[in-house]
Amino acid sequence: MTSINELSFGLIAVALVLIAGMLLRRRLRQPLGLALMAGLIIALVSFNLLLRTGDGTYTQSAEFESSLKQGKPVLVELYSNY
Secondary structure (H helix, E strand, O other): OHHHHHOHHHHHHHHHHHHHHHHOOOOOOOHHHHHHHHHHHHHHHHHHHHHOOOOOOOOOHHHHHHHHOOOOOOOOOOOOOO
């Protein structure tokens, strides 16, 4: 079940490309249809690259705990890739 959750964006992207391909199958031989499919694929890849999470600020829990003890406000953002 976790593999479906891990791969959900890719599965949805493939489904969107297949559905768009079925809807545009008559136009796919024309430049407009090819441009629309290429635009959809580029948009999906760009969306995934822009919105994926980056590396965290802290790699060790001791670093994180020491930043909490400094007395400054700390923003904690919890995110799961799955």
